[in-house]
Amino acid sequence: MRLTNLLGGTALAMTAAAAAGAISAQELPACEGCADSMTIVSWGGAYSNSQAKAYHEPYQELTGIEIVNDESSAEAVAKLRAMDEAGNVTWDLVDVVASDAMRLCDEGLAMEIDADADLAAAPDGTTASEDFGDLLVSECFIPQIVYSTTFGYRTDVAEWGGKTPDDICDVFDLEAFPGKRSLEKRPINNMEWALLCDGVAKEDVYDVLETDEGQAQALAKLATIKDSVVWWSAGAETPQLLADGEVVMGSTYNGRLFALIEEQKQPVAMLWDAQVFDLDGWIIPAGLPDDRKARVMHYLNFATDTQRLADQAAYISYGPARKSSAPLVGKHAELGIEMAPHMPTDPENSKNTFLYNYEWWADYRDDMDAKFQSWLLN
Amino acid sequence: MADATAGDGIAPEENRSASGLLLSADGTPLKNSIARAERRARIRAFLLILPLLAFVMVSFIAPIADMLFRSVENDIVADTLPRTVVELQDWDPASGVPGEPVFEAFYADMLDATEAKIHTRLGSRLNYEESGMSSLFRKTNARRLGRIDDTQPLAPQFEKIDEDWATVEPWAILKTFSARYTPGYFLQAADMKLTPEGVESVDETQQIYIKLFWRTIILSLTITCSCLLLGYPVAWLLANLPMKSANILMILVLLPFWTSLLVRTSAWKVLLQEQGVINDILVWIGLVNDGARLVLINNQIGTVIAMTHILLPFMILPLYSVMKTIPPSYLRAAKSMGANDWVAFWRVYFPQSIPGIGAGAILVFILAIGYYITPELVGGTSGTFISNRIAFHISTSLNWGLAAALGSLLLILVMGLYWLYDKIVGIDNVKLG
Numbered sequence: 001m002r003l004t005n006l007l008g009g010t011a012l013a014m015t016a017a018a019a020a021g022a023i024s025a026q027e028l029p030a031c032e033g034c035a036d037s038m039t040i041v042s043w044g045g046a047y048s049n050s051q052a053k054a055y056h057e058p059y060q061e062l063t064g065i066e067i068v069n070d071e072s073s074a075e076a077v078a079k080l081r082a083m084d085e086a087g088n089v090t091w092d093l094v095d096v097v098a099s100d101a102m103r104l105c106d107e108g109l110a111m112e113i114d115a116d117a118d119l120a121a122a123p124d125g126t127t128a129s130e131d132f133g134d135l136l137v138s139e140c141f142i143p144q145i146v147y148s149t150t151f152g153y154r155t156d157v158a159e160w161g162g163k164t165p166d167d168i169c170d171v172f173d174l175e176a177f178p179g180k181r182s183l184e185k186r187p188i189n190n191m192e193w194a195l196l197c198d199g200v201a202k203e204d205v206y207d208v209l210e211t212d213e214g215q216a217q218a219l220a221k222l223a224t225i226k227d228s229v230v231w232w233s234a235g236a237e238t239p240q241l242l243a244d245g246e247v248v249m250g251s252t253y254n255g256r257l258f259a260l261i262e263e264q265k266q267p268v269a270m271l272w273d274a275q276v277f278d279l280d281g282w283i284i285p286a287g288l289p290d291d292r293k294a295r296v297m298h299y300l301n302f303a304t305d306t307q308r309l310a311d312q313a314a315y316i317s318y319g320p321a322r323k324s325s326a327p328l329v330g331k332h333a334e335l336g337i338e339m340a341p342h343m344p345t346d347p348e349n350s351k352n353t354f355l356y357n358y359e360w361w362a363d364y365r366d367d368m369d370a371k372f373q374s375w376l377l378n
Numbered sequence: 379m380a381d382a383t384a385g386d387g388i389a390p391e392e393n394r395s396a397s398g399l400l401l402s403a404d405g406t407p408l409k410n411s412i413a414r415a416e417r418r419a420r421i422r423a424f425l426l427i428l429p430l431l432a433f434v435m436v437s438f439i440a441p442i443a444d445m446l447f448r449s450v451e452n453d454i455v456a457d458t459l460p461r462t463v464v465e466l467q468d469w470d471p472a473s474g475v476p477g478e479p480v481f482e483a484f485y486a487d488m489l490d491a492t493e494a495k496i497h498t499r500l501g502s503r504l505n506y507e508e509s510g511m512s513s514l515f516r517k518t519n520a521r522r523l524g525r526i527d528d529t530q531p532l533a534p535q536f537e538k539i540d541e542d543w544a545t546v547e548p549w550a551i552l553k554t555f556s557a558r559y560t561p562g563y564f565l566q567a568a569d570m571k572l573t574p575e576g577v578e579s580v581d582e583t584q585q586i587y588i589k590l591f592w593r594t595i596i597l598s599l600t601i602t603c604s605c606l607l608l609g610y611p612v613a614w615l616l617a618n619l620p621m622k623s624a625n626i627l628m629i630l631v632l633l634p635f636w637t638s639l640l641v642r643t644s645a646w647k648v649l650l651q652e653q654g655v656i657n658d659i660l661v662w663i664g665l666v667n668d669g670a671r672l673v674l675i676n677n678q679i680g681t682v683i684a685m686t687h688i689l690l691p692f693m694i695l696p697l698y699s700v701m702k703t704i705p706p707s708y709l710r711a712a713k714s715m716g717a718n719d720w721v722a723f724w725r726v727y728f729p730q731s732i733p734g735i736g737a738g739a740i741l742v743f744i745l746a747i748g749y750y751i752t753p754e755l756v757g758g759t760s761g762t763f764i765s766n767r768i769a770f771h772i773s774t775s776l777n778w779g780l781a782a783a784l785g786s787l788l789l790i791l792v793m794g795l796y797w798l799y800d801k802i803v804g805i806d807n808v809k810l811g
Contacts, residue, residue, distance in 0.1 A: 075773045078776060103502065103776070107498070108495050231676070246651050359513055362516075363512050363513045366506050373767070374586040377760075
C-alpha cells in the first residue's frame with residue numbers, strides 16, 4: 001500500500017475554495033425504489049459532525065430523506081456480528097477503520113463493492129478505483145479519510161530546558177525528555193515505534209516483529225519507559241491528559257490533537273515524526289433488503305465523490321481519500337485557518353511516515369495482543 | 379391420610395362412602411376434592427408468575443445459556459470443510475504433509491466455501507489458535523482456486539498458492555480443531571492450549587487469565603472490606619440518629635446512586651490524578667513534595683477507591699435496614715449489667731448486625747467481581763479485572779468462544795465462593811431487612 005501517492009496531490013494546491021462544488025437537485029439522479037430513511041453509524045463527536053456537514057445535510061436537502069445517526073462505530077464489528085446472528089441488521093451504512101473493514105469482510109458481514117460501478121468517477125473522468133488507488137485495501141471498504149496516529153507534546157515543560165522532541169525516539173528518551181507519556185493500551189503502533197527506535201530499519205519492522213525475538217525486543221524497548229507510561233484506550237484520553245498536564249507527550253489521532261491545539265489553544269505541539277497512516281471509511285452490511293441497499297448505494301455515490309470528500313476536510317483535519325479531492329481542500333469552516341498544514345499528508349508533516357501493515361496485523365493481532373497484555377500485567 | 383382419618387369419628391356418619399372414605403358435599407371423596415382445590419391454587423399461582431418466568435427465560439436464561447454454550451461449540455471447521463475433516467481423521471501429523479486424498483477433499487470443500495464466502499470466517503476462527511491462518515485462508519481465494527487444474531496433483535498447486543500448505547502446521551491445526559465440541563476455549567481461559575500433541579500450558583509471556591482471576595478476587599475482597607469499614611459506622615449513624623437528621627444522611631447516601639456512573643468515575647479521575655485536586659491540596663499543605671506526587675490513579679489504588687465509593691450504598695442499605703431492627707434497649711441493658719461500651723457493642727450489638735453484613739458483603743462482592751467500566755477507566759494496567767478481558771474478546775477480538783469460556787469460569791467461581799460462604803457463615807444468616 002503506497003499512501004505516499006497521495007502526498008504529491010495534496011501538496012499541489014490545497015488553496016482552492018471548497019464552496020465551488022454545490023450540487024443541484026437536477027444533477028443528482030433520482031433514486032428508484034429506494035427506502036426513504038437510512039441509519040448511518042459513525043464515531044460521534046467532531047468526526048460525525050464533519051460528516052453531517054459535508055455529506056448528510058446536503059444529501060438530505062436534495063432528497064428529503066431521513067438519516068438516523070448511530071454513534072456505535074467503536075463496537076461496530078461486534079454489534080454487526082450480533083445483528084447478523086439475530087437475522088436483523090438495522091444499520092445501512094457503517095463507518096469503520098480499515099482493519100475492521102477487513103475483518104467484517106472476512107467474516108462475511110460486509111458487502112463487497114465494485115468501486116468503478118458503484119462509486120462516482122472523478123470530475124476529470126478518472127475511474128473511482130484509480131482515484132482511490134491503493135487505499136481500497138479491502139473489497140468491502142470505501143475509504144473516506146486518511147488519518148494518522150502521532151504524538152503531541154506540551155511546549156511548556158521546564159525540565160526539558162528549552163528542547164523540544166522532534167524525533168519519534170525522543171518518546172523513549174527519559175533523560176532528555178523526562179515526564180509521563182501516554183500510549184495506546186494495545187500493541188499496534190507501539191511495537192513498531194519501539195523497534196524503529198531500537199535500530200530496526202523501517203522496511204524490516206514487520207519481518208522482525210514476526211519472530212519471537214523481535215517481539216521480545218520490542219517489548220524490552222517499551223519496558224524502558226513502562227514506568228512512565230499512562231495507557232489509554234479511548235482517543236479522547238491523550239488530549240485530556242495533555243491538557244491537564246498529566247503527561248508531557250502522548251499518542252493519539254491527529255484530528256484530536258488539532259482540536260486541542262487550534263480550537264482549545266492548549267500549549268501543545270505536534271511531533272508528526274513516524275506518524276502511522278491509517279484509513280477510515282464505509283462498509284455496507286451484507287444482506288440488506290433491496291430498497292435499503294438501493295438507498296445506500298445512491299447515498300454513497302453522492303457522499304464519496306470528489307467534492308464531498310474535500311468538503312469534509314473543512315471541518316476536521318483528516319486528509320480526503322481521493323487523489324482528486326486534495327486540490328479542493330480549503331480553509332477550516334469555523335476557524336478560517338488553512339487546513340493544508342494540518343493534514344497528516346502535508347509534505348512538511350510527512351517527511352517520515354510509517355505504513356501500517358493491515359495484512360500482518362490481521363494475522364498476528366490475537367497472538368500479539370495476548371503477549372502485550374501479559375507484558376502489561378507483569 | 380384417608381386411612382388415618384377413616385375411623386376417628388370426626389366426620390358425620392352420612393359423609394362416609396361405603397368403603398369408609400370421607401366424602402365432600404358433592405359426594406366425591408374429600409381427599410380428591412382437596413387435591414383438586416390445591417391443584418387449582420397451584421395452577422393459579424403458576425399462571426401468576428408465568429409472565430415473569432417467560433420473560434426471564436427468554437431474555438435472560440436462554441441468551442446466557444446460548445452464550446455459555448459457545449465456550450465449547452466448534453461447528454465451523456466441520457461445517458466448512460466436511461470432506462477434509464473426514465479425510466484428516468486417519469492422518470497422523472507425525473507422518474508429514476497429508477497425501478493427495480486430503481488435498482482433493484480440501485479442494486472440493488474450499489470451492490464450496492469460497493463460493494459461499496465463508497472460508498475467511500474459518501481463517502479468522504483458526505487464527506485464534508495459530509497466527510497466520512487468517513491470511514492463509516484469505517489467500518486461498520476463489521480466484522486462485524480457479525487456476526487449479528484438478529487433473530494434475532493438487533499438493534504442488536496448493537503450495538503455489540501458499541507454501542504453508544506444504545507444511546504440517548495448518549493441517550495439524552485443522553485436525554486438532556475439527557471436532558464439533560472443543561475444550562480449546564476453556565484451556566485458553568486457564569492459560570493452556572490444545573496442540574496436536576495434546577494439552578500444553580502456554581508460554582510464560584502469554585499467561586494472563588489465571589493472574590487476572592486472582593487479581594479480580596483479591597481486589598473485589600479488598601473493595602468489600604473497605605465498603606464494610608466505611609459503611610458500618612454510617613449505617614449505625616443512620617439507624618440511631620433522630621429521624622430528621624437520619625433522613626438528610628440517607629439522602630447523602632443515596633445521592634451518588636442518582637448520578638451517572640460515568641460521571642462519578644470521571645470525577646474520581648479529576649480528584650485522583652497527579653495534577654488533580656487531592657494531590658494539589660497535599661502539596662499545598664506541604665504533606666507531599668511537588669516532585670513526588672502520589673500516584674492514586676491508573677493503578678489498583680484507583681480501582682479500589684472509585685469502586686468502594688460506587689458500591690458503598692449497596693453495603694450501607696442492607697446494614698441500615700438490619701440495624702434498624704435492633705432495639706437500642708439491648709445496648710442499654712448490656713451496659714446496665716456492667717458491660718463497657720466495647721463489650722456491649724461486640725457481644726450484643728455486633729452479632730445482631732451480622733445478617734446485614736452478610737447481605738451487604740455478598741451484594742458488594744458479586745457486583746465488584748463482574749465490574750467492568752470503572753476498572754477500565756481508572757485501573758490502568760494493574761487495576762483491571764477479568765471482565766475487562768471478557769469485554770475485549772466480545773467487542774474487539776471477536777473471540778466469543780474464549781469470552782464465553784472466561785464468563786463461564788467467572789460464573790463457576792462466583793457460585794463456588796457462594797457455596798464457601800454458605801459453609802462458613804450460612805446463607806440463612808443473611809438478611810436484607
